[in-house]
Amino acid sequence: xxxxxxxxxxxxxxxxxxxxxxxxxxxxxxxxxxxxxxxxxxxxxxxxxxxxxxxxxxxxxxxxxxxxxxxxxxxxxxxxxxxxxxxxxxxxxxxxxxxxxxxxxxxxxxxxxxxxxxxxxxxxxxxx
Ligand SMILES: Nc1nc2c([nH]c(=O)n2[C@H]2C[C@H](O)[C@@H](COP(=O)(O)OP(=O)(O)OP(=O)(O)O)O2)c(=O)[nH]1
Ligand SMILES: [Mg+2]
Numbered sequence: 001x002x003x004x005x006x007x008x009x010x011x012x013x014x015x016x017x018x019x020x021x022x023x024x025x026x027x028x029x030x031x032x033x034x035x036x037x038x039x040x041x042x043x044x045x046x047x048x049x050x051x052x053x054x055x056x057x058x059x060x061x062x063x064x065x066x067x068x069x070x071x072x073x074x075x076x077x078x079x080x081x082x083x084x085x086x087x088x089x090x091x092x093x094x095x096x097x098x099x100x101x102x103x104x105x106x107x108x109x110x111x112x113x114x115x116x117x118x119x120x121x122x123x124x125x126x127x128x
Contacts (some may be wrong), residue, residue, distance in 0.1 A: 001069075001107040002077045005046045006034030007059060008123070014101035015123070016086075017110060018054070021097045025115075028097065030110040032081065044081050051084070054095050058088030070115030079115050 001066035009016040020026050020031045021023040030115065037043060044061040051059045069078045093099055107124045 002075055003037040004034060004077050004079045005037055005043045005050065006032035006079055006081050007047055007051055007061075008032055008065060008081055009059065009084050009086055010055075011086065011101065012059075013075075014103055015107065017102055017107070018093075018096040019098040019100075021095070021115075028111070029113045031033050031113050031116060033096070033099075034079075037068070043082065045075065047082050047084060051086075052089070055087050055090040055094075056089045059080055059084040066119060068115055068119055073112065075079055075114055081119060 001067070002100060016033065017030050019028060019030050022028050025048040031049075033051055033054050034047060035054070037050075038111075041049070045063070047061045050089055051057045062085060065081045067078055067080040070076060100110075104124050104126060105121050112120050
């Protein structure tokens with residue numbers, strides 16, 4: 001089970017999502033920025049490190065919203081979604097093909113990684 005932490009950053013009613021580069025099985029899919037938890041690291045530490053590495057953003061991790069598990073066949077993941085606040089840095093795409101600030105209701109129009117689909121629907125419905 002690969003443990004992953006991802007950020008839900010909301011600003012002015014919009015949520016930050018990122019599109020993966022065209023490689024491997026997840027080619028071009030949208031996701032929430034974040035990545036794999038390293039040994040000895042808390043989920044929040046992982047979130048802060050990943051957001052700096054991937055987007056050059058300083059974030060303040062907030063509440064854990066939900067953790068979802070998904071089986072991709074050759075591996076399975078547990079993605080922990082955390083609210084986070086961008087408190088510094090200037091966003092720069094270090095690993096993604098694209099990024100977008102999207103209104104909750106419009107999230108479902110983006111092609112997300114499979115593990116995220118249920119969560120995105122939930123967010124879009126404004127239940128959280
Ligand atoms: N970052 C992120 N990964 C997700 C999400 N949903 C989902 O299934 N994943 C999967 C895709 C990958 O198989 C795995 C972690 O992805 P990652 O590519 O971000 O990991 P990483 O940043 O540590 O990158 P790397 O060092 O492994 O290249 O979790 C999501 O919303 N955000
Ligand atoms: Mg990542």
